């Protein structure tokens with residue numbers, strides 16, 4: 001049995017766990033299918049012994065079957081972004097030494113050539129399902145369970161490995177802090193290769209015995225319809241989604257708008273996270289729906305770390321206090337703890353919620369910890385007991401629509417363009433995306449470059465949300481005496 005003991009799955013409850021399209025699945029149905037899937041994955045083996053099994057599918061019954069099936073069979077689940085470009089997938093699959101890929105028919109064509117070239121077996125969920133559930137291994141809690149890729153200050157994304165124990169800790173702290181119950185019903189439209197969708201929504205929902213309504217993508221009209229119908233009582237999203245909802249509200253008539261806002265008003269909780277929620281947005285949402293957004297702070301490596309209170313003041317522009325079980329301390333540039341309020345420092349975290357390692361990358365793992373503290377790279381200040389995020393220590397990390405992007409990774413791809421001689425990518429403040437990817441480019445002698453042509457060229461070479469929103473041609477990049485590009489200088493130019 002998996003060491004992440006989801007109570008309602010284990011009890012074979014007849015409550016509805018998942019809704020996909022028009023079909024509802026009870027906990028008992030989900031549990032039985034997971035066992036058949038885990039049995040099929042095992043074949044003749046007793047335990048997958050941390051085999052890396054990747055899967056490429058949107059939020060679906062199949063996704064849940066696969067994730068939990070891999071856990072129960074003793075593998076490491078590697079959920080991939082269905083919006084990834086093939087070259088990005090190559091990196092994920094190679095660096096994780098994936099041996100099997102689960103994808104259904106609609107995605108198999110995209111993946112076949114790559115999987116063949118990497119000697120990865122490509123199968124569908126149906127291919128794997130055993131006719132009957134067999135015996136499954138006992139999995140120790142400290143074993144590796146999941147690998148998620150995260151962009152950092154290095155060129156290529158790193159695999160963040162969590163154990164069963166880590167994931168359990170990440171879930172259970174939120175169950176209490178946000179008062180999850182089996183009566184909750186929540187829509188899930190976020191991508192399922194990140195903590196926000198996987199842990200905060202899907203896993204907390206399933207742990208609590210709640211109902212998770214699955215959407216393959218963020219489909220505003222469909223989701224609004226359900227909100228009007230009063231289907232949900234909890235809603236979690238990144239700030240960009242609240243912005244997009246407000247933009248949508250401008251396109252509908254007043255009566256419809258009122259119904260949607262009333263639907264939100266009746267909910268018990270609306271949460272924003274993954275990127276800073278501007279105070280303006282916090283206030284707009286409150287004015288429209290009466291909901292006081294609960295903003296919280298997290299990271300792939302730690303799950304959720306800091307949260308505004310469920311009961312008590314939810315402060316605009318602040319992320320609240322460390323969650324129970326999470327130790328949080330600000331440090332100055334000399335690695336000394338900051339004990340006074342109002343002095344900014346780097347957030348460092350300890351606790352059962354913290355990841356185990358970057359996959360196959362001891363150097364990066366060691367570098368990210370100091371004296372047992374995980375160094376987030378985020379700078380915050382405590383004011384009147386509330387943490388407020390001030391920014392990041394690296395200009396090379398961009399947060400766009402909740403996705404963490406590496407400027408260096410984007411630059412690396414752009415530099416392979418025949419006409420580009422130099423490039424610097426930065427995130428520029430943007431009302432919709434939080435930060436918009438902006439590329440400063442110097443072209444080679446005699447060459448020219450138009451934005452549309454560059455966008456087209458990028459297609460297929462990087463996930464579409466990484467493609468620069470703006471291209472700024474420049475004769476030469478500003479550099480310091482050491483020859484390093486001065487990115488703050490570029491921001492000032494704007």
Ligand code: MCA
Pocket residue numbers: 189190191194195196197217218238240241244273274275297298299300303304400401402403404433464465466
């Ligand atoms: C889509 N586009 C974007 C983004 N998303 N551009 C920049 N940044 C983005 N995030 C572009 C597409 O490339 C496309 O461009 C156009 O927008 C329409 O694409 P579509 O997919 O239809 O857009 P959408 O459905 O409206 O997507 C917006 C979104 C999505 C729903 C906000 O970006 C999203 O789901 N973001 C959340 C990601 C997430 O879950 N992050 C959590 C990780 P074109 O038309 O030019 O082709 S952080 C985390 O897990 C930590 C632990 C935490 O704290 O939570």
Ligand code: AMP
Pocket residue numbers: 150195272273274275276277295296297298299300301319376378389392399402403404
């Ligand atoms: P990721 O590694 O994709 O999980 O992104 C984690 C990063 O998102 C953090 O290191 C922060 O920079 C940012 N982040 C998450 N939540 C918030 C928030 N509420 N306010 C500001 N930044 C946030």
